[in-house]
Amino acid sequence: MAGQQAVWESRLDSVVVHAAGAVCRRRASGVLPADGRVRVAGLPQLAAEGSLRVRVLSGGGRVVEARVEPAERVREEDESPSWERELTELGAERDRLLARRERMELRIREVAALRPVPPQRRRDEGLRRAPADAVLELAEFVDARLEVLQELAVELEQQVRTAEHAFDVASVRARQRSSAERPGGVESSAQALVTVRGAGAVELEVEYAVPGAVWLPTYRLAHRRGERAARLVLRASVAQRTGEDWSGVRLALSTADLARPSGVPRLSSLRIGRRQPAPAPSGWRAQPAGLDELFAGWEVAQASKPVPAVPLAIGAAAGAAPGPAPGPAAPAARARSAGFPGRPGGGRSTPRPAEPQALPPRPAAPPPPGAPMASAPGAPMAYGGAAPAAFLSAPSADLAAPMAPAEPADPRPSSDQLDYAGLVLAGPLEESFRRGRLFPQAEPRSGAGALRGAEEVGRLPLPRFGVPPRVSAGSFDHRFDAQAPADIPSDGVWHTVTVAELPVEVATRYVCVPSVEEAVYAVLELANGTAHALLAGPVEVSVDGDFLLTASLPTLAPGGVRELGLGRAEELRVARHSEVRESTSGVLNSTTVLDHSVRIELVNRLPHEASVEVRERVPVAGEAEVRIEERPGWSPPDEPTAQVPPSARIRRVVVPAGGSAELTGGYVVRIPAGRAVVGGNRRS
Structure with a gap:
């Protein structure tokens, strides 16, 4: 079914970098299929599933469903990243030269170990004349051979050093590469599964949030002596490791916290009068009746299969009867043998007998001891809702006296339990308290390595006088839009981007305290007459075209005036x-x-x-x-x-x-x- 859906390629259009994280917008266009379901490709692996927003920019139609799904593709042999192929080739060349050097050293040791060995003399044999000429010829041969081998060894050692240096340089480049080019034979990404009600050609805008992006404000101030007007260039140092390269995107910088909740609080109402039952939460429905009997036939069929006998275990208790070994084809039998409450006849394979009329209706298979509560995340539920509290108050199978059914408490399903499209129906191979019920997917979609790399961006060392925007902004949030497209690779290092040029007013004055120090210091009064707030950060000050120093600019609100120290005035x-x-x-x-x-x-x-x-x-x-x-x-x-x-x-x-x-x-x-x-x- 997924292979028949239309796949639209997308392009990254704009990025808004927040204090931690970023919001990306992609655009994709095409002709809607008959069912209106399309897959928008190109999303990074770290795209947050709960942040997906899709809107129709042009064409008729409206979006009725959108969700993020992982996408993997097996690469061909020639599709691996160029840096990975280069690193593999350089590593193989280095290993080949190292092995050749080892063989050369072994040969040198063998030649150097050549010594003349005289034959063993018998007792009745007299002294022999030493063959001096042969000994000298052997020594000359060893010296000549060692001279040739040493020259080859020196040349080979130079080749080894060159190969190791090339491999080290390639390794450093590989570590500093963009995280958009991942090694391995599988290319991991994400897709947006979108359902649009409409027909014809449409253009979609896909918005999603990603972690692993930070920014810091920096400035460059240029003015001339004696003039009031000055030119302040607002720049930003941006670092990101989101898994995709930002090439030619419209960049915006925000001081807002992306992870800060912004939902409207729900106020509980107070009512005077008779007590009324609280309404059930929206989206929750009770479990259907007879859910346990749904798998009765499957249990009978599994129990009728022959199970091979196993030998008795050494050291078994006397009188213990040998039992069948639990196999992979009988997980339900293992669940029944555990003796869960609410399922009489723990290990019997016969159909469940009818309960006495005196007993109240028994709820469907409660969880075993130690199972999570119905209100906890990941608790069993049916049709997207949390399991009712009757699971926790089910009467035991051993009770013979009738009991009044416990009044179920109000269910409190979590957000992932109400995400119907992300729920998975547990099959007959699951435990008895899970079969036939919906559970959220517990496996994380994003890779752990990619997430760790994204978190390392937040621990980058700050430049001198650098202040995080969330710290310097205080209680207000502001957004700065870059005037030109920006290119920022996903390599996790700082990149400087010019954001805007702001006209400001400056006045230079001088301050001295001669009773403490006989020196005069220059102070620059900076007045912000624009509608933009200036955050704290480093500022490079140049006077009359010459660089003076790098100072610390404090936070300056619109209309505010702050002093900026310029150091000692020698004139x-x-x-x-x-x-x-x-x-x-x-x-x-x-x-x-x-x-x-x-x-x-x-x-x-x-x-x-x-x-x-x-x-x-x-x-x-x-x-x-x-x-x-x-x-x-x-x-x-x-x-x-x-x-x-x-x-x-x-x-x-x-x-x-x-x-x-x-x-x-x-x-x-x-x-x-x-x-x-x-x-x-x-x-x-």
Whole structure:
């Protein structure tokens, strides 16, 4: 039936990469067959079954059913991936050279072991003259042969090193290859089985989710000195190992969590009045009556087959009668011999006798001890529903007194139990509590190796200043659409893609704290006047066409302003001169006056004027008797922070191009004459 269905090839059209995972959309077109069932090929093996969505883009018709099914195809000998054939050939060549080197080393050892062996002398035989010429000729032969063999060995060793290097390079390339090219003789993929009500030519869009895709935002900022406008290029580092290469696709990047549930919660209603039974969940139907008798004839036929006798086991208990060995053709007999409750006559092969009228109707074959509950995932069910609770409250076969039937609890089928198309009907070879009932498929469809490779993408090392989008986005979700098609292979490494170019406003100012360090630092105020949110990430800053540094850009919402540190400005110089004078005042010199004067010099060697923010500090009085008088011209911070405490004093000055400026300030501390500042009065 599957071979008669029409198979449509599809092409990847667009991809939306989320914080973890991606949503892919494929397009396929063709003429609908008479039954409206088609198979859309080209889906990866890791396509999530529950995420499949199919819609009709053009043509008449509507989609009534869609599901993902695995597809395997046996490859021909010449259809294996090129990297696999290359690796096999290089490995065979390396092994051949290694074996040749071993033979060469054995031959060298054999030649080097050649020694003259004199014959054994008898007792009555006198001394013989040594054949010196023969010994010398043998030595010359060994030396000449070893010289030739050593030259061949050196040449062969070079060939072995070259072959091993080529094999190692091919192995590294094979490990870094795209996961879309899998080795082996079987090509695994997935297909979308779609049923469309309509006729004629239609175009379908197939949407599915895949794991194994991540992205990080990166930026490139270019501006010129003295200008307010700047150009910010938003880029993305994307890595994916989904099992398919993204070639020429429309790429979009989203900060949303793909695995976050978005269903509408169901609120339970409160009703005042008489208690009413809760309605059964939608999609569940009770099991049909007489399900146990459905296999009665099959059991009789299986029991009538002759079973070969087996010898007694050594060490059997005395008086134990030999029984038939359970064979593969009698699984039902093994199930009956277990003595499941609700099936009298555990090992008998006779038809089930009628139950007494005094007993209530017996439910269909309850599960054996240790079987899963009806509300647990994977529990037995009929017609896509969960097994009723009568399975758990079935009366035992040994009870003789009548019992009232237990009231079944409300069934709570899971989502996979309500997926009717994915259920499998258990046959007569299954256990008695499974036969004739529907169960979800327990075998995972995706390969374990492919899933592990997809999970490794989430553990890639982040670049410097890189922040995952789910962390930097906070409570808002945003989507960025790339302006040009992108090519991203499924190799699990970072690939940079240009997303968009955003106009921003910048203002360069300079900050110095000469009391801590006599250096001036450049700060770039970045204002986001666009409708796009800027996530935290690394930004490459270039000034006047020259690369300056890579800094960390904080998250910037639309309309927000943030500061970006650019490092030390060598063109600006600062020097701080301080002086402390101690004196007394008041009646009888009862007050000690500590006069701190500060003079700050700024020199600008830039080709344009520079706005410099100078930060100083003043002491804070901890007692009412201590008074502090500040010199005018300095102001406290508008919004104190950890970097700029309330005791800081700020003054801004514009230094002309090639000029200098001088600032004066300070403070006066008045303390009682009998006291002193901890650490000494004369301090700056």
